[in-house]
Amino acid sequence: MKKISLIFLVIALIIIAGCQSKTPQAMQETTTTTLPQVKVVDTGNDKVDENSQAANSNIVEIDMTAKKFEFNPSTITVNKGDKVKIKITSTDVNHGIAIPDYGISQKVDVGKTENIEFVADKSGEFTFFCNVFCGSGHKEMKGNLIVR
Ligand SMILES: [Cu+2]
Structure with a gap:
């Protein structure tokens, strides 16, 4: 009876020792694999946020007049991502402004100011x-929008 109980004790000790040596290894494996993943994700998000905020923060306001047969200013230069606000006033007859590439078409009656x-x-x-149509020079009444 004593021999049997001793053998049980030894087996029990071996099992306990085996379990204790396995669990710390398992814990170390999981912690080392998760930590680098979190760091990579954090640095990537920070860089993307800074760039997108800087690119989208500019508002460009332009006071423009339309008269026979010119826009003033006739050249507008903005940066890509800028929010552009054009306040256009017609000073002599009815005009309009169209920027087809941006889907803009606006009538500007004489004496009125329109916001685009x-x-x-x-x-x-x-x-x-x-x-x-505003007269003989209507077809030449043009300007340039430069987005860079
Ligand atoms: Cu015209």
Whole structure:
């Protein structure tokens, strides 16, 4: 009886020792694999947030007049991502302004001021023009929107 109980004790000790040596290894494996993943995700998100906020924060306001047969200013230069606000006033007869590449078409009656707003999300050089017939020079009444 004593021998049997001793053998049980030894077996029990071996099992307990085995369990204790396995659990710390398992814990170490899980902690070392999760920590680097968290660090990589954090640095990536920080960089993306800073860049997108800087690119989208500018608001460009432009006071423009339309008269026979020109826009003043006739060239608008903005940065890609800028929010552009054009306040356009017609000083002599009825005019209009169209920027087809940005889907803009606005009549500007004489003496009136119209507000046009859009986000310059496409880079390039775009022509804008008068889209209300205003006389002999109507076809030449144009300007340039430069988004860089
Ligand atoms: Cu015109």
